Amino acid sequence: MNSNILVFIEQREGKILPASFQLLALAGELAAKTGGQAEACLLGQNVSGLTPAVASYGAKKIYTVDNAELRYYRTQPYTTALAAVIGAADPRAVLIPTTALGRDLAGRLAARRQAALVIDCTELVVEGKDLVATTNVYAGKLGAKFKLSGDRLQVITIRSNAYSAAEPQAGASTPVQAVSVTLGPGDLRLKFKELLSTTSGIKDVTEADIIVAGGRALKSEANFKIIYELAGVLDGAVGASRAACDAGYQPHTRQVGLTGKTVTPRLYIACGIDGAIQHLAGMRGSKVIVAVNIKPDAPIFQVATYGCLCDLFTLVPLLTNEFMRMKG
Amino acid sequence: MGPAPGPAARGREPSYLGYVWFQLEEVGTLRILAIVKQVPDSNAAVKVTADGKGIDQTGLKLVVDPFDEFGIELAVQLKEKRKDVAEVVALTVGGDKAAEALRVALAMGADRGIHANDPAFETKDELFYAAVIAAAVKKESAPIDLIVTGKYNIDLDAGAVGAAVAEYVDWPHIAAVTGFELAADGKSFVARRRIEGAEEVVEGALPVVLTIEKGMVEPRYPSLPNLMKAKKKPVALLTSKDLAVDAGLAAGLQFLSLFPPPPRPACKMVPGEPDQMAKELVRLLREEAKVV
Numbered sequence: 001m002n003s004n005i006l007v008f009i010e011q012r013e014g015k016i017l018p019a020s021f022q023l024l025a026l027a028g029e030l031a032a033k034t035g036g037q038a039e040a041c042l043l044g045q046n047v048s049g050l051t052p053a054v055a056s057y058g059a060k061k062i063y064t065v066d067n068a069e070l071r072y073y074r075t076q077p078y079t080t081a082l083a084a085v086i087g088a089a090d091p092r093a094v095l096i097p098t099t100a101l102g103r104d105l106a107g108r109l110a111a112r113r114q115a116a117l118v119i120d121c122t123e124l125v126v127e128g129k130d131l132v133a134t135t136n137v138y139a140g141k142l143g144a145k146f147k148l149s150g151d152r153l154q155v156i157t158i159r160s161n162a163y164s165a166a167e168p169q170a171g172a173s174t175p176v177q178a179v180s181v182t183l184g185p186g187d188l189r190l191k192f193k194e195l196l197s198t199t200s201g202i203k204d205v206t207e208a209d210i211i212v213a214g215g216r217a218l219k220s221e222a223n224f225k226i227i228y229e230l231a232g233v234l235d236g237a238v239g240a241s242r243a244a245c246d247a248g249y250q251p252h253t254r255q256v257g258l259t260g261k262t263v264t265p266r267l268y269i270a271c272g273i274d275g276a277i278q279h280l281a282g283m284r285g286s287k288v289i290v291a292v293n294i295k296p297d298a299p300i301f302q303v304a305t306y307g308c309l310c311d312l313f314t315l316v317p318l319l320t321n322e323f324m325r326m327k328g
Numbered sequence: 329m330g331p332a333p334g335p336a337a338r339g340r341e342p343s344y345l346g347y348v349w350f351q352l353e354e355v356g357t358l359r360i361l362a363i364v365k366q367v368p369d370s371n372a373a374v375k376v377t378a379d380g381k382g383i384d385q386t387g388l389k390l391v392v393d394p395f396d397e398f399g400i401e402l403a404v405q406l407k408e409k410r411k412d413v414a415e416v417v418a419l420t421v422g423g424d425k426a427a428e429a430l431r432v433a434l435a436m437g438a439d440r441g442i443h444a445n446d447p448a449f450e451t452k453d454e455l456f457y458a459a460v461i462a463a464a465v466k467k468e469s470a471p472i473d474l475i476v477t478g479k480y481n482i483d484l485d486a487g488a489v490g491a492a493v494a495e496y497v498d499w500p501h502i503a504a505v506t507g508f509e510l511a512a513d514g515k516s517f518v519a520r521r522r523i524e525g526a527e528e529v530v531e532g533a534l535p536v537v538l539t540i541e542k543g544m545v546e547p548r549y550p551s552l553p554n555l556m557k558a559k560k561k562p563v564a565l566l567t568s569k570d571l572a573v574d575a576g577l578a579a580g581l582q583f584l585s586l587f588p589p590p591p592r593p594a595c596k597m598v599p600g601e602p603d604q605m606a607k608e609l610v611r612l613l614r615e616e617a618k619v620v
Contacts, residue, residue, distance in 0.1 A: 073523075075491065075500075075501065075503070076500060079495075099524065100503070100504060100522075100523060100524055101523070101524075103480075103486070103487040103488060103491075103503075104487075104491055104503045105491075106488060106491075107454070107455075107458075107486075107487070107488030107489070107490070107491030107492045107495075108491040108492065108494070108495050108501070110455055110488070110492065111455060111458065111459075111491065111492040111495035111496055112495050114574075114577065115455075115580065116453075116455075116580030116581040117453070117454065117455045117488060117492075117581065118581070119454070119484075119485075119486035119487065119488055120485060120486065132584070135485070135486075136485055136589070137452070137483060137484055137485055137586070138368060138374040138383070138482070138483055138485070139370060139482050139485060140485070140589065141373075141374045141588075141589070142374055142376060142383070142586050142587065142588060142589065143586070143587050143588070143589050144452065144583070144584075144585070144586050144587075145583075145584040145585050145587070146452075146581055146582065146583055146584060147581075147582040147584055148580060148581060148582075149580065149582060150579055150580045152579070152580035154580070186498070189500045189532055189533075190500045190502065190530050190531070190532040190536075191530065191531040191532065192528065192529075192530060193518070193529040193530060193531050194528075194529045195526050195527070195528055195529075196520075196526060196527040196528070196529065197525070197526050197527075203525070204524045204525035206524050206525075207524050207525060210619075210620070234620065252542065252543045253522070255542075258370050258394075258482060259394060259395075259542045260542070262485075266619045267613065267617075267619040267620065277370065277371060278370050278371075281370070284589075284592075287619065288613070288617045288619045289592075290609065290613070291595070301595045302592075302595070303592055303595075304595040305592070305593070305595065305596065305617065306595065306596050306597075306598055306609060306612055306613070306617075307595040307596065307597045307598065308597075308598050308605055308609060309597060310602055310605055311602075314602045315602050315605060315606060318602055318603060318605075318606035319606045319609065319610065321606075322606045322607055322609075322610045323610060323620070326610060326614065326620075
């Protein structure tokens with residue numbers, strides 16, 4: 001085991017998840033303190049075209065596995081491929097973006113490699129020779145610190161937007177090593193049949209950097225139109241509170257909160273959401289939170305960065321116009 | 329497909345064969361195991377103890393993890409709908425109080441319980457938790473065919489349990505399942521799972537581990553009579569003497585402390601009439617927060 005830190009680059013159909021670049025910056029910073037370097041792992045089909053982008057964000061070496069079975073994410077083939085790269089690279093730690101894919105892959109990989117595992121880390125630092133990870137527990141009500149030490153591999157998923165990516169540097173000459181992997185019948189026990197789109201082209205909340213969310217105060221599905229318009233001008237996604245989903249105003253796939261999705265966008269605009277503890281659990285990690293609400297005592301104001309004590313039906317269309325003007 | 333029948337199963341054979349004879353159509357063979365974790369209620373305020381190592385249990389309301397409830401409900405529904413399900417086993421890893429969570433699962437319709445209760449099993453490491461579960465699954469005298477658990481648990485907020493258990497027992501797993509159809513043969517299945525912005529359809533054959541997404545099933549409330557009846561259902565106790573878990577597994581991850589999250593900076597109220605408020609908010613987001 002060396003002192004390098006390997007970053008799993010999440011890509012889908014040739015598009016790299018930006019959080020992967022945030023992890024490369026973090027890996028570079030941590031590895032510099034322990035005498036190692038940031039390296040990257042790129043899995044998929046025909047991924048060689050992506051290596052310059054990965055190099056430009058700071059990877060000092062890139063391992064690729066190119067295999068038709070890796071075209072779409074499947075837990076077991078990806079686990080086997082990533083384990084093979086780890087075998088070749090022998091890093092002390094693997095960083096994976098916290099996404100549904102990342103949580104799934106990290107759990108299986110860590111179990112296979114007898115590794116130490118921390119999921120959804122918000123802060124990762126070097127203390128002495130060890131990594132110390134901070135994560136959230138009890139639906140974000142508490143933080144927890146763990147020390148990762150010893151001679152075991154360390155698998156850590158990192159929350160989106162917890163760290164910033166470096167400015168890309170073009171023209172870096174970075175070695176690329178292709179790793180060959182044999183996928184056995186055990187890796188291919190599940191057969192992928194088809195992909196059903198549930199959002200008809202609208203961005204999912206877990207993929208968006210900006211989310212505009214509506215609560216029960218919207219009063220109907222039709223009224224969500226103004227939320228969609230604001231999200232549209234910001235190129236963001238639409239989210240909803242549990243109350244709004246239970247009332248049928250939005251599908252549960254858009255629900256943000258404890259029993260919905262956990263999101264950490266750059267900007268979260270909560271419109272007519274009072275902020276039940278379960279909702280806060282799903283969005284309090286957002287970088288900037290805007291609360292639009294007519295109730296001055298709504299709990300959402302306790303986590304908001306900016307508060308607008310105003311009727312959402314008045315303010316939201318004004319905001320849409322204002323952003324439209326700004327974007328020209 | 330799982331361990332060979334142990335001594336316990338062999339001991340049952342004579343009487344079992346006696347009625348299999350005329351109940352051939354009725355006796356199922358599938359065994360489903362639901363993982364049941366006891367967690368603080370999502371509405372409860374969770375306070376750190378003075379030593380920073382645990383949470384204050386005083387007056388803390390504990391419940392079955394809401395995602396694990398989806399798994400129990402799915403298991404019970406499969407048993408109700410099909411003749412080939414022999415039993416639903418509820419497994420909990422936890423201290424004495426976790427018996428209450430097991431009782432809820434039994435009242436919802438699980439047939440028997442397994443309570444892995446040992447101070448050595450207490451952990452904030454989902455991998456170790458999964459290793460205890462896998463050890464209990466391997467100890468079962470008759471093989472388990474299907475393991476169900478929540479998409480994640482609301483105490484550790486991690487979501488690695490299903491994947492890790494599956495790896496330890498060397499089965500495939502499917503995460504965030506929104507649909508599951510087991511064919512008449514009791515072996516092949518079609519499952520739907522949620523991924524970012526889409527649903528995926530997956531085919532496979534038992535055994536498999538499923539982690540359940542919200543919305544697939546609506547968990548039933550255990551009625552008072554069923555809660556009373558649940559007291560009579562068998563619960564096996566397992567300790568670290570019964571389960572072989574690699575103690576070295578926990579060595580790589582050392583829990584340091586719990587702490588309340590740093591308070592967010594106070595909310596800045598945007599002044600003015602709606603018109604000015606909108607303009608000022610856009611300016612703040614652009615120039616101060618620099619997020620648009």
